[in-house]
Amino acid sequence: MVYTISHSRRVRATPFTAGVEAAGVSAYTVYNRMLLPTVFDSVESDYRHLKEHVQVWDVSVERQIELNGPDASHLMQLLTPRDLRKMQSDQCYYVPITDEDGKMLNDPVAIKHSDTRWWVSIADSDLLLWIKGLAVGRGLDVRVFEPDVSPLAIQGPKAETLMARVFGPQVRDIGFFRYKRLFFGKSAFIVARSGYSKQGGFEIYVEGAENGMPLWNALFDAGQDLHVRPGCPNLIERIEGGLLSYGNDMNMENSPLECGLSKFCKPADDIDHIGFGAISRERNTGPLRQIRAIAVQGAPLQPARAAWPLMKDGQRVGQITSATWSPDFSTNVAIGMVDAGHWEAGTVLIVETPEGPREAIIEEKFWI
Ligand code: THG
Numbered sequence: 001m002v003y004t005i006s007h008s009r010r011v012r013a014t015p016f017t018a019g020v021e022a023a024g025v026s027a028y029t030v031y032n033r034m035l036l037p038t039v040f041d042s043v044e045s046d047y048r049h050l051k052e053h054v055q056v057w058d059v060s061v062e063r064q065i066e067l068n069g070p071d072a073s074h075l076m077q078l079l080t081p082r083d084l085r086k087m088q089s090d091q092c093y094y095v096p097i098t099d100e101d102g103k104m105l106n107d108p109v110a111i112k113h114s115d116t117r118w119w120v121s122i123a124d125s126d127l128l129l130w131i132k133g134l135a136v137g138r139g140l141d142v143r144v145f146e147p148d149v150s151p152l153a154i155q156g157p158k159a160e161t162l163m164a165r166v167f168g169p170q171v172r173d174i175g176f177f178r179y180k181r182l183f184f185g186k187s188a189f190i191v192a193r194s195g196y197s198k199q200g201g202f203e204i205y206v207e208g209a210e211n212g213m214p215l216w217n218a219l220f221d222a223g224q225d226l227h228v229r230p231g232c233p234n235l236i237e238r239i240e241g242g243l244l245s246y247g248n249d250m251n252m253e254n255s256p257l258e259c260g261l262s263k264f265c266k267p268a269d270d271i272d273h274i275g276f277g278a279i280s281r282e283r284n285t286g287p288l289r290q291i292r293a294i295a296v297q298g299a300p301l302q303p304a305r306a307a308w309p310l311m312k313d314g315q316r317v318g319q320i321t322s323a324t325w326s327p328d329f330s331t332n333v334a335i336g337m338v339d340a341g342h343w344e345a346g347t348v349l350i351v352e353t354p355e356g357p358r359e360a361i362i363e364e365k366f367w368i
Helices: 017-022 043-052 072-079 127-137 159-167 169-173 209-222 235-240 276-285
Strands: 027-031 034-039 055-058 064-068 092-094 104-106 109-114 117-121 143-145 149-155 179-184 187-192 201-207 229-231 289-296 308-312 315-326 331-339 348-353 356-362
Touching (some): 017 055, 043 235, 055 209, 064 072, 064 127, 072 117, 072 127, 104 127, 149 209, 159 179, 159 201, 159 209, 169 179, 179 209, 201 209, 308 331, 331 348, 331 356
Parallel strands (some): 055 229
Antiparallel strands (some): 109 117, 149 201, 179 187, 187 201, 289 356, 308 315, 308 348, 315 331
16 A cells, blocks of 8 residues: 655645655654654664664644743643743743643643743644633733744754754753754754653754755754764654653543643642643542553554554453554553553553454553
């Protein structure tokens, strides 16, 4: 089965699409109505390379939503159960976003520019509509819009070396989930130490689509001896690392506690978050199900394309939502949501895969 994806104005290209296509992208998905590369060489060879060298990722699909105005910080806190009061103007926070029932609408990275200006770097859901609706409904003095910003991620063990060559040695002083504004030519971009892999690296928030390809080319010119290659979020590596994918591993039916994000939810009811009552009640009863790392036994499986039921004594007790073979751990690695009573490490369940039933063992933690 070989097919292509039809591009149009509705399925947006990115400032880096020319570079991605010249480099021979072999598969795309659509995320926030925009193209996201998923494979260059093969998922396994991209994975090997990511863990050894450095990759440049077109993650423009991580669209920014800007909150700008006197009520920007108030609105930002309404959106998330994470306490933002101590957050500095050079920090990024991973933040659950919930509705009034405490259910997950998105799991973005929030970037604080100042008390009156924020970016929300979103996962795949129409969060702009929710934020605009809240701002209008609450009568807040804040503008909410999508600016012309496209993140480019530099990931892998040699990321710092490459970034120092292009942006200068100051990149070495950027702490985890902190950022500096650094110059590329005449433009200063936010450069953060973050990214959707566990291999380390940076994200450059490229402002102005016209700046995309010059930066892309400069990174490849500077990194030839480092074996720099284009890459993308890697399915194997992100499951090994337990990085959740909104729409796959959780959706609007799940709470942050179910997603294992309770450390990003303020336990005391002293912040003005729209879902706080619901989350406090759930904290008292405990979540009914929770995300777990799961090792699926047997031969290498094809990656999961749909939820796979998890069974115990003929009863459904959860589902696996991401799964693939891990060459480094020599097992099928998976992320799933497991009902209370069945999520202890060492529990053996049966997972119904398209390749037949397999034993599924609940792990203590993710692999990396
Ligand atoms: N970077 C930026 N925007 C994004 C993503 C990103 N938007 C979409 C998507 N990814 C949002 N989801 C995640 C999921 C995990 C992380 C970041 C965004 C992540 N988690 C780390 C972890 O789990 O180890 C660290 C979390 C922490 O301790 O704060 O990085 O990747 N700009």
